[in-house]
Amino acid sequence: NAGVTQTPKFRILKIGQSMTLQCAQDMNHNYMYWYRQDPGMGLKLIYYSVGAGITDKGEVPNGYNVSRSTTEDFPLRLELAAPSQTSVYFCASSDPGDYGYTFGSGTRLTVV
Amino acid sequence: AQSVTQLGSHVSVSEGALVLLRCNYSSSVPPYLFWYVQYPNQGLQLLLKYTSAATLVKGINGFEAEFKKSETSFHLTKPSAHMSDAAEYFCAVRRDTGGFKTIFGAGTRLFVKA
Numbered sequence: 001n002a003g004v005t006q007t008p009k010f011r012i013l014k015i016g017q018s019m020t021l022q023c024a025q026d027m028n029h030n031y032m033y034w035y036r037q038d039p040g041m042g043l044k045l046i047y048y049s050v051g052a053g054i055t056d057k058g059e060v061p062n063g064y065n066v067s068r069s070t071t072e073d074f075p076l077r078l079e080l081a082a083p084s085q086t087s088v089y090f091c092a093s094s095d096p097g098d099y100g101y102t103f104g105s106g107t108r109l110t111v112v
Numbered sequence: 113a114q115s116v117t118q119l120g121s122h123v124s125v126s127e128g129a130l131v132l133l134r135c136n137y138s139s140s141v142p143p144y145l146f147w148y149v150q151y152p153n154q155g156l157q158l159l160l161k162y163t164s165a166a167t168l169v170k171g172i173n174g175f176e177a178e179f180k181k182s183e184t185s186f187h188l189t190k191p192s193a194h195m196s197d198a199a200e201y202f203c204a205v206r207r208d209t210g211g212f213k214t215i216f217g218a219g220t221r222l223f224v225k226a
Contacts, residue, residue, distance in 0.1 A: 031212060035216075040218060042216040042217055043202070043216040045213055045215075058213065090155055092156075094212065096212060099161055099163055099212075100146060100158040101148075101158065101214060102158075103156045105155045106153075106154070106155050
């Protein structure tokens with residue numbers, strides 16, 4: 001029962017570098033989401049997807065991109081990393097009839 | 113627009129004491145409300161959810177929450193705190209449009225003293 005799997009768990013990037021945060025779910029959920037968590041700020045939605053081939057911006061999309069070529073995978077791309085992108089990133093998925101989210105264990109990213 | 117406000121960024125209780133974490137919501141339509149728990153260095157885990165059925169909702173680990181429309185509140189309670197309850201708790205509301213996005217409160221960190 002894997003649920004939502006995120007890789008890597010930790011990463012240090014230099015300013016200007018790029019990377020892709022991976023997210024995969026095995027529950028056949030149509031909806032997937034990327035959030036970032038900063039201390040005292042709760043979770044902010046970056047991007048979300050309602051199905052393969054369909055993505056849309058959340059509250060804080062600048063500096064990020066996503067794609068959804070399959071139901072299972074929803075990678076998050078950081079281009080030209082900046083210190084402001086230092087955060088913990090969570091991927092989540094949901095079934096429209098179930099209401100709640102299943103979260104991955106997160107990726108802790110530091111940009112130096 | 114829907115939103116949630118959690119009152120108190122930190123709450124400290126003694127082991128065995130009542131736990132009360134406060135959440136108020138704003139919504140123009142009947143809301144779907146949630147409480148999530150996050151243990152250190154882990155993802156969020158769903159504690160309980162309100163989906164317009166019973167107003168008193170029971171969740172995992174002995175937690176429950178009561179939906180009070182007149183007070184626009186959805187406070188989380190547990191009769192007797194355990195050391196293992198120390199974590200961060202998030203109240204959340206789900207939007208009914210645009211991919212059923214969930215909006216999270218800022219979180220309340222619960223400390224449990226021996």
